[in-house]
Amino acid sequence: MALFLVACAAYVGWDRDVGQADPPSGQDAPSLTLRGLMPGNVRIGAAADGALLDADPRYRATLAADFNAITAENAMKWANLEPTPGAYDWTASDRLISFAQENGQAVYGHTLVWHSSVPPWVSEEWSAERLRAALRQHVVTTVTRYRGQVWAWDVVNEVIAEDGSLRDSMWLRRLGPSYIADAFRWAHEADPDARLFINEYGVEGRTKKANGLFKLVRGLRADGVPVHGVGFQAHLRLDAVPEDPIGNMRRFAALGVSVAVTELDVRLALPAKPEMLLDQALLYQHMLRACLAVSTCESFTVWGFTDASSWISAHYPGYGAACLYDKDMRAKPARDLLLHELRTHADETPS
Numbered sequence: 001m002a003l004f005l006v007a008c009a010a011y012v013g014w015d016r017d018v019g020q021a022d023p024p025s026g027q028d029a030p031s032l033t034l035r036g037l038m039p040g041n042v043r044i045g046a047a048a049d050g051a052l053l054d055a056d057p058r059y060r061a062t063l064a065a066d067f068n069a070i071t072a073e074n075a076m077k078w079a080n081l082e083p084t085p086g087a088y089d090w091t092a093s094d095r096l097i098s099f100a101q102e103n104g105q106a107v108y109g110h111t112l113v114w115h116s117s118v119p120p121w122v123s124e125e126w127s128a129e130r131l132r133a134a135l136r137q138h139v140v141t142t143v144t145r146y147r148g149q150v151w152a153w154d155v156v157n158e159v160i161a162e163d164g165s166l167r168d169s170m171w172l173r174r175l176g177p178s179y180i181a182d183a184f185r186w187a188h189e190a191d192p193d194a195r196l197f198i199n200e201y202g203v204e205g206r207t208k209k210a211n212g213l214f215k216l217v218r219g220l221r222a223d224g225v226p227v228h229g230v231g232f233q234a235h236l237r238l239d240a241v242p243e244d245p246i247g248n249m250r251r252f253a254a255l256g257v258s259v260a261v262t263e264l265d266v267r268l269a270l271p272a273k274p275e276m277l278l279d280q281a282l283l284y285q286h287m288l289r290a291c292l293a294v295s296t297c298e299s300f301t302v303w304g305f306t307d308a309s310s311w312i313s314a315h316y317p318g319y320g321a322a323c324l325y326d327k328d329m330r331a332k333p334a335r336d337l338l339l340h341e342l343r344t345h346a347d348e349t350p351s
């Protein structure tokens with residue numbers, strides 16, 4: 001813990017001493033980066049795209065140095081890919097793939113079927129047949145485009161309601177529950193080698209929603225649907241710490257699926273105080289420990305790595321400071337504690 005305390009003290013000091021801490025770069029020794037310390041069987045990812053990828057060299061350097069996987073934060077969502085019917089715009093997603101390839105990173109595709117980010121020209125008034133055909137077309141077109149370049153897809157995203165039942169969405173209303181199995185089968189046909197995930201929030205601990213997801217995945221597996229993994233988004237806050245994430249993830253793993261932490265961030269009520277940053281660090285560590293404790297945890301991904309481009313402030317007014325790096329790209333205690341955790345894990349794991 002000594003390193004952590006030093007790191008925290010340094011962080012608090014940096015507030016008054018802007019510009020002293022360099023973000024990691026491609027030149028850093030692996031022992032100084034998250035990517036360098038992550039066990040070989042677990043990817044460490046960050047959601048990215050957007051303006052900073054083009055505009056900010058420090059952003060690119062940190063993304064490349066600390067992470068060996070990238071999730072498309074928005075670039076692969078349907079509304080962005082196909083703003084007008086039939087006219088796919090792959091510019092942003094191709095850009096992300098090129099960046100990842102240049103930097104030896106895997107790409108996690110996000111997300112094929114969701115109640116949100118549906119193009120405005122797709123209408124619930126359509127016949128079920130037409131709607132299903134449009135959804136299928138989208139899944140097949142997108143997965144085929146990136147066949148062999150995307151290691152895993154969030155095939156369906158956020159399909160469970162708080163009480164554990166299926167979410168009331170256009171897809172459920174018009175197509176019935178079978179749209180979920182269909183989407184997995186379409187994606188599997190389009191790229192048989194891609195790992196196919198079901199992704200959800202509010203399921204990291206032992207919640208009703210997690211129980212509902214568990215039943216759904218168990219049923220899909222029993223029916224032979226190609227579901228390979230369960231993604232735990234983990235958009236967390238300090239006053240709602242997930243209960244027993246290790247036990248929870250293990251029960252999913254026991255169904256024969258991989259698990260992954262897919263969208264971790266820990267939002268703070270602003271203004272963030274130093275002690276809140278320490279609690280935030282502990283929560284990041286809590287989730288990393290959970291992933292490392294489950295043998296089939298395949299990846300650990302943060303939803304944005306810098307407060308300069310996190311989705312939180314736009315979506316949760318009054319909250320922010322959710323990421324591993326601050327808005328000036330200085331490492332926060334959370335990033336230092338993850339490094340510490342990875343070092344400890346390496347020391348404790350027989351090689």
Ligand code: XIL
Pocket residue numbers: 073074111157233263311
């Ligand atoms: C968010 C993006 O981060 C924002 O930029 C966008 O405006 C809305 O979507 N769960 C998900 C992600 O699965 O796709 C969401 O991403 C965050 C919550």
